[in-house]
Amino acid sequence: MKKLPLFSVLVSSLVLLVAGASQQALAQGAFPQREVTIVVPFNPGGASDMTARIIAKGMESELGKPVVVVNKAGGSGGVGMSMVARSAPDGYTVSYIPVELVMHKALKLSDLGPDSFDYIGQTTMVPAALTVPVDAPYNSVADFIKYAKANPGKIRVGNSGAGSIWHIAASALEINQKVQFNHIPFEGAAPAVTALMGKHIEAVTVNSGEVKAGVDAGKLKILAVMTPERDPAFPMVPTMIESGVKLEFVGWGGFAVAKGTPKPIVAALSAALKKAASTDDFKNFITSRGMIVKYRSPEEFKPFVDSQYVFFNDMLSKMELGK
Numbered sequence: 001m002k003k004l005p006l007f008s009v010l011v012s013s014l015v016l017l018v019a020g021a022s023q024q025a026l027a028q029g030a031f032p033q034r035e036v037t038i039v040v041p042f043n044p045g046g047a048s049d050m051t052a053r054i055i056a057k058g059m060e061s062e063l064g065k066p067v068v069v070v071n072k073a074g075g076s077g078g079v080g081m082s083m084v085a086r087s088a089p090d091g092y093t094v095s096y097i098p099v100e101l102v103m104h105k106a107l108k109l110s111d112l113g114p115d116s117f118d119y120i121g122q123t124t125m126v127p128a129a130l131t132v133p134v135d136a137p138y139n140s141v142a143d144f145i146k147y148a149k150a151n152p153g154k155i156r157v158g159n160s161g162a163g164s165i166w167h168i169a170a171s172a173l174e175i176n177q178k179v180q181f182n183h184i185p186f187e188g189a190a191p192a193v194t195a196l197m198g199k200h201i202e203a204v205t206v207n208s209g210e211v212k213a214g215v216d217a218g219k220l221k222i223l224a225v226m227t228p229e230r231d232p233a234f235p236m237v238p239t240m241i242e243s244g245v246k247l248e249f250v251g252w253g254g255f256a257v258a259k260g261t262p263k264p265i266v267a268a269l270s271a272a273l274k275k276a277a278s279t280d281d282f283k284n285f286i287t288s289r290g291m292i293v294k295y296r297s298p299e300e301f302k303p304f305v306d307s308q309y310v311f312f313n314d315m316l317s318k319m320e321l322g323k
Contacts, residue, residue: 035066038094041080043073052096058276078110085116089258091265099251102309106316114305117256122296126251128169128226129208141243148179156201157181158192169205209290
């Protein structure tokens, strides 16, 4: 029998070892191999937390491994989001991403920005709704703006805190229409709506779900929503664009992982997220909280976040947050 040269034997053995190792790596690399953690950068019990928990349940059934939710509040979401941004890029630590992400640098809250993450997908939109008392002397956005122009600074618009998403919503309308409001901060949207119903202020631009009880009680009326399409919860209410104001303004939420996470892992998480966002449990919850189901894939979500970063930074540069 002809003997193979030692070099050939070594090469053949090396090829077999590499092939075996590759097969083992592929077998061990199937994602996920253990539980996945979703970090919510806010306190338990809020809309973001509850949204993430329903999504976690749906993703768990798709991934075949536990998906748990932990809350890391602080810094207007910066503590939790920073934790995920600094985590290992292996897909096992996911962050709920709120609209506040795109405002952090402008507000000097953190160095977080659109490029801090790889995106799994968007799940929700949160409509801002221009709402006034039911007996207010304006029944349309055009009437409201006409009154504001004739009475600069007299319309008191309540918000959920200086620099909050709903403060910025009112400022966006103010800047767009070249009018002047008197911005009144409250500790959250609920007390602002209570003040509106008590006629201590003239308007709010909070989430439509937060004024629904007042509308249903016949005390408030929504003049327009700032979403691109009408709010399914208020199908008779026009959008700002339909009302002649070229302005879209929405809050939103989605999910992301640390930058550099392998694309196959991002794809697996995205597929599970898409399935979770299509369940009846999720749709019913989102609708009941005055939000809108809006799924965007990773390829769609990243450009959207980038565009929102530009929009909000431009807007914040024109605002007086303490106003």
